[in-house]
Structures are given as structure tokens and as C-alpha cells.
Amino acid sequence: MLSIENLHVRIGEAEILKGLSLEIPAGEVHAVMGPNGAGKSTLSYALVGRPGYEVTDGTIRLDGEDLAALAPDERAAKGVFLSFQYPLEIPGVPGLTFLRTALNAQKKARGEDEASAPAFLKLVREKAAALKIDFEMLKRPLNVGFSGGEKKRMEILQMAVLSPRLLILDETDSGLDIDALRIVAEGVNAMRSPDRAMLVITHYQRLLDYIRPDKVHVLAAGRIVASGGPELALELERSGYDRYASAA
Amino acid sequence: MSLAGAIRTGNVAELPSRRDEDWRWSDLRGLLRAIPPASPEGDASALAAGPFEGLADEEIVVLNGRWLSGRGAAVSIEAGASRTLALRFVSQASGTAHHGELTLTLAPGALLTRLESHEASGEAYVADSALDIRLGDGARLERIVLIDEAADAIAVLSADVGLSPRAALDQTVLTRGAKRQRCETRVRHPGGGASARLDGLYLVAGARQADLTSEVLHQGVDGSTVQLTKGAVQGQARGVFQGRIVVQAGADRTDARMGHHALILSERAEVDAKPELLIHADDVACAHGNTIGALDADALFYARQRGVSEAEARAMLTEAFLIEVVDRIAHEGARNVAREWVAAQLRDAS
Numbered sequence: 001m002l003s004i005e006n007l008h009v010r011i012g013e014a015e016i017l018k019g020l021s022l023e024i025p026a027g028e029v030h031a032v033m034g035p036n037g038a039g040k041s042t043l044s045y046a047l048v049g050r051p052g053y054e055v056t057d058g059t060i061r062l063d064g065e066d067l068a069a070l071a072p073d074e075r076a077a078k079g080v081f082l083s084f085q086y087p088l089e090i091p092g093v094p095g096l097t098f099l100r101t102a103l104n105a106q107k108k109a110r111g112e113d114e115a116s117a118p119a120f121l122k123l124v125r126e127k128a129a130a131l132k133i134d135f136e137m138l139k140r141p142l143n144v145g146f147s148g149g150e151k152k153r154m155e156i157l158q159m160a161v162l163s164p165r166l167l168i169l170d171e172t173d174s175g176l177d178i179d180a181l182r183i184v185a186e187g188v189n190a191m192r193s194p195d196r197a198m199l200v201i202t203h204y205q206r207l208l209d210y211i212r213p214d215k216v217h218v219l220a221a222g223r224i225v226a227s228g229g230p231e232l233a234l235e236l237e238r239s240g241y242d243r244y245a246s247a248a
Numbered sequence: 249m250s251l252a253g254a255i256r257t258g259n260v261a262e263l264p265s266r267r268d269e270d271w272r273w274s275d276l277r278g279l280l281r282a283i284p285p286a287s288p289e290g291d292a293s294a295l296a297a298g299p300f301e302g303l304a305d306e307e308i309v310v311l312n313g314r315w316l317s318g319r320g321a322a323v324s325i326e327a328g329a330s331r332t333l334a335l336r337f338v339s340q341a342s343g344t345a346h347h348g349e350l351t352l353t354l355a356p357g358a359l360l361t362r363l364e365s366h367e368a369s370g371e372a373y374v375a376d377s378a379l380d381i382r383l384g385d386g387a388r389l390e391r392i393v394l395i396d397e398a399a400d401a402i403a404v405l406s407a408d409v410g411l412s413p414r415a416a417l418d419q420t421v422l423t424r425g426a427k428r429q430r431c432e433t434r435v436r437h438p439g440g441g442a443s444a445r446l447d448g449l450y451l452v453a454g455a456r457q458a459d460l461t462s463e464v465l466h467q468g469v470d471g472s473t474v475q476l477t478k479g480a481v482q483g484q485a486r487g488v489f490q491g492r493i494v495v496q497a498g499a500d501r502t503d504a505r506m507g508h509h510a511l512i513l514s515e516r517a518e519v520d521a522k523p524e525l526l527i528h529a530d531d532v533a534c535a536h537g538n539t540i541g542a543l544d545a546d547a548l549f550y551a552r553q554r555g556v557s558e559a560e561a562r563a564m565l566t567e568a569f570l571i572e573v574v575d576r577i578a579h580e581g582a583r584n585v586a587r588e589w590v591a592a593q594l595r596d597a598s
Contacts, residue, residue, distance in 0.1 A: 050553075051549060073554075075553075081554075084550070091568060092565075092571055093564060093568045102551070102555045105557060106555035
């Protein structure tokens, strides 16, 4: 489903990704792990087209379609969703308004009918309840004054409502206590399906106890330097990233 | 020096120019080489519904500076009454000039919501409206002003407000500007428990200009003024905010707060701001804040990652920035009209 080949990405003058290749078939969950500064967040931002992240070489394809040529909102409409490491606060825009605007914009871009107000509210109530989000919170400006855990749950709620095909989770476990981590992971696991692919970017093995990956990749110095099964994450937890840093 | 004077005499030398400090960002002299001929009477039967249709007990229309109702140019609200009045200034003119006046008096304890609109069906006209407003002891006026002039019009609206002790003025002006458009409010504030809220919102696109100018003169002890103006400019538009609060000697325990915050949405748009607090008393609490910036690029990207187009994301975030001013309007119907109006302007501009 997601096919990245020889990806080179530059931020300003600095080349951060230096020939990264990665394949995630539909139905699979892949984890990308790596030390600080390896380019993990750059990978997630490059996939969603954040301004300032310049693809200088290589390709990103979703079901064969070149994503790099599309604007961020066009990629979203194709089903690409990033759960941000640091979700933004949007003063003045209630969570419900934001979510409905996003859902209808995606539907419109895909040539589908907009969701009716009752259908939208029913969907949000159901998904919010599963994530133990108080519905009243959705009437407040999105993420403004929310705790780290609440913001992450709002990310997963948006993901559940928008129902993307490619899910990218950037350090979703950061700032979460064990209870919040469990709720978030359950929300993510509920979205596993044969026609979805998931890319889980994380520092630590801990998240992978809850979201079980099919494959684990090590990102160091801008490239994938090792790939393996879930056991690779356990090994990294024991021995650290040192030997991969030298391999890069 | 005033536009009204120039229209009356036909003498362009009466127009305010950039040499007048208070008019340096809204020069009229440089714009008008001659005063246009007087506007015709206008066709009352061609009037469309006003923006506050259905919200008021009574509607008064001033068409090309002429009164259409029997009340004449003076309106009084009797003691203890509670009224909602729609006041419509309509310019149905092309290439002509007109001037209209109104005196509004609120007797002690009177309560008035005034839904004021400045509407246009013509083009390239020159319009001046002058209001003289008096609030008696304990009277309360909520004035909501919606200014929707033609893009190539020159329009000046000035209000002179006299407060009495315990009176309250709550004002919200919303404007999209014009070729030159100025809304000026001058308040004489006696203190004595009286309060003034002077809010403004400008949302200016294309080559329009909007100028919100105000002056509050605190003359006695125990008065309060709060002011929140927010604006967004795009295209080659220009926003002007001039807010002056003067606390005279002896006007102790004055509480005055002024805020002006603007978004510049394009490279060629401009905002000129001059917030002034002139304090001649010792025991006062006065503060002002002024910020001018661009939309938050990170928030914009976040919305786009969720599928919202750039134009829609910009409109959504701009509306969110401005809406605080609208939320402070007490009259629910007018607040809804204002909210819709802001959304419509942003839809049109994107």
C-alpha cells in the first residue's frame, strides 16, 4: 500500500533523509524506531507534505499514486493521517467544528456527500465514548488547555472519525501515563484492518507492547539500517542504538 | 475640517487631509478633487430588507441622508422604556454625495438596543453620517453597527456620545471598509459608575480601507472603559486603528483597558495602529495591548493535514481569531447576524 523508495528529504540546507526505502503492505503495522535525530519525525512530516520538508529525490507512493506531488490536504483526502507528536492548539475553533470541517472537506474532495449533522454527531459520540473523551470537551476550542494525554486522545478520535487508510503515529506514547497509553492503544488497535496500513514511529519499545507491529525497522542517520520482526524491538530495548549508529 | 462641512459648502478645502494628525492614515483631501453633486432623494420602494430584518420593534431608514419616517432627525427614548431599534443608513447613489444626521437621546434609566446598518446599492458615492448620542443617568445603550459600503465609496460615520453617571454604552462596530471608510466614536465619560465598551472588527479585502478611530475622555472619578478591536486584512487592503483614552486630572479610580489585535493575511496588506493612553490622574488602572501578525503556519498546516483546503483553513482560523469580538455582543439576534456576516465575508474573500 505505502511504498517509499530512495527518499531524500532536506530541511533548509540540511539533508535529513538520505535514501530511505520502506514498504508497508495493506493490513500490516510497521514500527520505525531510532535514536534522537535519526530523521523519524522528518519521515512523518515528509509523508504528509509539511511545508519546508523538501523531497529532493526518490518517491512516495500510496497504492501506486505519487503522494509527493500532492498538497497536504489532497494527501489527507487520499486517506493519509498523521497523529502529531505535539498536537496543535487551535484557539477559537471548537473540536466538533474542526472535526466536521475536516470530515466534510475530505468527503467533498472525494466527491462524496457531506455528513449530515445527526450522522456526524452520532459517529463522534460513539468514537469519543470508546476513547473515554467527555463529549463536552469537544465543544471547547480544540486542544486549548488540554493535558498531553487529552491531546493524544483527541488525535486518535480524529483518526477514528476520519477513517484514513494510512495511519502514521509519531511518538504517540510521549506524554502518556500507563492508563492513557492503554486507552490510546486500544483506539489504534480498533482501527487495524486488512485495507489499512499503519506506521508507528517511536523511541521506545513500550508502545509496541500495546500496538503489536508486524515488522520493525531501525532508522539511523536518514536510512533504514535494519529490519526484522517484533523481536527486533526487544533487542533494541536491551542493546540500544549504538551499533546502528555506527552502521549508518 | 470635516467631510460633512465639505459636502455642505462644496468646498474641498474643508476636507480633512494627511496634515491633520488624526486623519493622516485616512486622507480625504488627496482623494477628492471636487465635491460630487448632491445625491437624489432615492427610491424607497427599491429598498431591500436590511441585515437586522425582523429583530427590532421599529425600523428607521435614512436614504441618501434623508429621513423616511415621520420621527425626523431626533429620536428620544423615554425614561424606563426598553426598546430595540433598527436604524438603516442607505446609500442609493452613484457618483453623488450626501450627509445625514441623527440625535438620539436616552432618558434616565432607558434601555435601547440599536441595530445600525450602513448599506449601499450604488457606487462611487460620498456619504457622511453624524450621530449625536446622549445617555441619561443609568441609561443603557447597546449599539451594534454593521458597515457594508460599496468598494469604491468614500464614507465617514462619526458619533459623539455623552454619558451620564451610571450609564452604560456597549458598542460593536463591524466593517469591511470602502475606498475610504472611517468610523469615529468620541465619548465624554463623566465617571460616576458609568461604563463604556467600544469594540470593533474590521475585515478588509481587495483595495479597501477601514479606519476605526475612537477617543474616550474620562472626566470624573470611577469610570471604566474597555475596548477590544480585532482586524484582518488581505489583498492590498489597509486597516487603521486609532484608539485614544484620556484620563483627565482628578478622574481617579478610572479603569481603562484597550486591546487591538490584527492579522495581516497577504504581503501587500497593511495595518496602521496608534493606541494611546494619556493619563493625567494618579490613581488609575490603565492598560493596552497591541499585536499585529500573520496566521500561525503550524495551525494552518495542522488543519490541512486533516483535509481542510488552504483557503478554507485560512478562513476558519481567521474567523476563530476575530470571533471573540462578536461573542461579546449581548443581543443574541444581532450576535448571530454578526457571526454570519463575518463567515460570509471570509467565504467571499477566499
